[in-house]
Amino acid sequence: MKRIIAALALFLAACGPKGSGATEIRVADAWARATAPDKKATAAYFTIANSGGAHDALVAVASSIGPAEVHSTSMDGGIMRMRKLDRLAVPKGATVKLEPGGTHVMLTGLVEPVKVGGNVDLTLRFEKSGERKVAAAVRDSSGGQM
Amino acid sequence: MRRIRLLIWILVALALVGMGLLLLNRRPMPEPAITITGTSFGGPFTLVGADGQQFASTRLAGKPYAIFFGFTHCPDVCPTTLARLARLRKELGRGDDAFNIVFVSVDPEQDGPKEVGSYSTAFGSPVIGLTGSPAQIDRVKKQYGIFSEKVPQGDSYTVDHSAAVLLFDRDGAFQSTISADEQDAPAMDKLRQLTA
Numbered sequence: 001m002k003r004i005i006a007a008l009a010l011f012l013a014a015c016g017p018k019g020s021g022a023t024e025i026r027v028a029d030a031w032a033r034a035t036a037p038d039k040k041a042t043a044a045y046f047t048i049a050n051s052g053g054a055h056d057a058l059v060a061v062a063s064s065i066g067p068a069e070v071h072s073t074s075m076d077g078g079i080m081r082m083r084k085l086d087r088l089a090v091p092k093g094a095t096v097k098l099e100p101g102g103t104h105v106m107l108t109g110l111v112e113p114v115k116v117g118g119n120v121d122l123t124l125r126f127e128k129s130g131e132r133k134v135a136a137a138v139r140d141s142s143g144g145q146m
Numbered sequence: 147m148r149r150i151r152l153l154i155w156i157l158v159a160l161a162l163v164g165m166g167l168l169l170l171n172r173r174p175m176p177e178p179a180i181t182i183t184g185t186s187f188g189g190p191f192t193l194v195g196a197d198g199q200q201f202a203s204t205r206l207a208g209k210p211y212a213i214f215f216g217f218t219h220c221p222d223v224c225p226t227t228l229a230r231l232a233r234l235r236k237e238l239g240r241g242d243d244a245f246n247i248v249f250v251s252v253d254p255e256q257d258g259p260k261e262v263g264s265y266s267t268a269f270g271s272p273v274i275g276l277t278g279s280p281a282q283i284d285r286v287k288k289q290y291g292i293f294s295e296k297v298p299q300g301d302s303y304t305v306d307h308s309a310a311v312l313l314f315d316r317d318g319a320f321q322s323t324i325s326a327d328e329q330d331a332p333a334m335d336k337l338r339q340l341t342a
Contacts, residue, residue, distance in 0.1 A: 033225060036218065036268030038261070043221040069300075073222055075326060079293055080223045080309035084300075100226040101326060107221070108302070141268050142229035 024052035025090065025129040030136035032120040033100075035113050042114055043104040044068075044122060044136045049095045057127040058088040058096075064121035066109040073102055082106075090126070116140050187320045188312075191286045193250065193278040196263025201276055207318060210340045211246040214311045215292045217253035218265040219302075223309055223326060224249075225268070231311060232271035234330065234337055242272050244341045245313075250286060251277040252294035252307050313340050 030046035044063070050056055061068040070085040088103065090096050098104050107120065114120060119135040126132065189203035212231055216224035231247050238244050249266055251257035254277050257265075262275030277283070287294060294307035309326040313336060321340055324333045 033221070034268075036225070037264035039218060039265065039268075041219050041221045042225075071222070075309065078308055078310050078325060079306055080326065081297075081306045082220075082222065082304045101223055104222045140229075140270065141225050142233055142270075 025050055025056055025126055025132060027124060027132050027134045030122065030134040031139050032107065032114060032136040034116045034138050034140050035110060036141070037113070040066075040110045041106060041108045042110070043071075043100075043106055044120060045098040045100065045104055046122075046134060046136065047095060047097050048090050048124075050090045050092055052129075053092055054128060055092050056090045056129055058090060058124055059086070059127050060125040061105050062123040062125075063105075063107050065112065065114065066107055068122070069106050069108070070098075071104055071106045073104065087127070114138050188290060188314055189318050191282075191289060193276040193282055193286060194259055196259050196266065196275050198259040201274075203318070206246060206248070206274075206314075208316055209243070209246055210316050210321075211248050211314050212311050212324070212337075212340075213248040213250065213290065213314065215250045215252050215287070215290070215294065215307055216309075217251055217305045217307070218257050218261050219253070220305070227309065227311060227326060228269050228273060230330075230333075232269040232273070234334055235271060237334065238337055238341065240341065245337070247271070247273045249273050249275050250283070251275075252283060252287065252292065253296075253305050254278060254280050254283045313337070315340060 026049045028047050028049070030044065032044040033042045035042045048058065058070060061070055070088050071082050072085050074081050074083070085103070088096065096103075105122070107114070116138050118138045120138065122134050122136055124132045124134065189206070191203045193201050195201035214224075214227055214231070216227070218224075228247065228249060235242065235244055235247065247269075249262065251262050257277050259277060262277045266273040266275030278286070286292075290312060292308045294305055296303045296305055311324040313321045313323065315321050322336050324336060
């Protein structure tokens with residue numbers, strides 16, 4: 001009996017809120033760019049808001065359609081350089097925006113075209129907050145700003 | 147009195163030497179992405195079009211053009227830049243004939259005529275996609291002052307490259323550039339001037 005109660009207590013503790021230092025991560029405005037014909041790579045973007053009391057970081061992204069990596073884009077004397085980011089910091093109180101020409105999720109090895117009107121399911125793994133799932137709406141090459 | 151004056155002069159001399167040293171030791175400026183060398187900047191060139199045929203730069207004569215170098219596996223900056231050019235050309239309100247948008251691959255190993263051709267159709271507006279042999283691409287990169295370099299990434303690679311759009315007038319003379327981080331308003335001014 002004691003053992004059952006202990007197990008139950010553990011279970012409840014695992015389910016409950018994480019205490020004062022907990023992060024509060026919200027992912028919004030997710031979208032992915034439609035692929036050009038025959039292209040096997042594109043990018044996805046979203047906004048991460050951390051309204052909790054602790055720093056967090058995005059450490060992995062998985063997509064429903066192929067390998068995904070977080071990449072930074074930097075301009076160095078007019079030269080564009082794209083690099084893999086192993087960890088994207090999301091400090092407490094900060095909003096981190098992934099957007100065209102900047103940090104983005106690169107989707108590669110695509111077998112099927114990514115078409116306007118569809119969705120790309122993304123699973124984001126955070127260092128402290130665990131996983132968040134978002135559906136990135138597919139927009140045309142301009143990001144729907146035409 | 148004379149001694150004080152001498153002291154002041156010594157201080158001035160020391161300050162000048164110090165400033166000179168500071169200037170000498172300043173960190174070197176980053177290499178400019180685009181090196182403009184007199185009147186030879188830009189064409190003429192011969193590359194390969196989406197149809198697999200030779201494409202001579204004389205086909206661009208008579209109309210201004212905006213030329214951008216990239217690669218079709220580029221997921222972010224390249225489509226963003228080309229889509230923006232297409233959008234600005236629409237906003238200019240003088241149709242697709244106002245100026246040509248030219249895309250040249252700096253990754254000829256992966257981008258054949260078919261690849262640049264299909265890529266160029268993705269922007270809802272005509273884009274001239276060009277590639278060529280590695281030697282042809284190298285020559286054109288030099289002519290346009292473009293830097294590019296393959297960088298291994300996992301089991302594939304990415305390409306670092308100059309990201310500015312170069313604007314040439316209807317006589318093929320270089321006019322200005324639009325950088326990737328430039329706002330729409332100044333970019334639009336340049337396009338208006340280009341097509342005036």
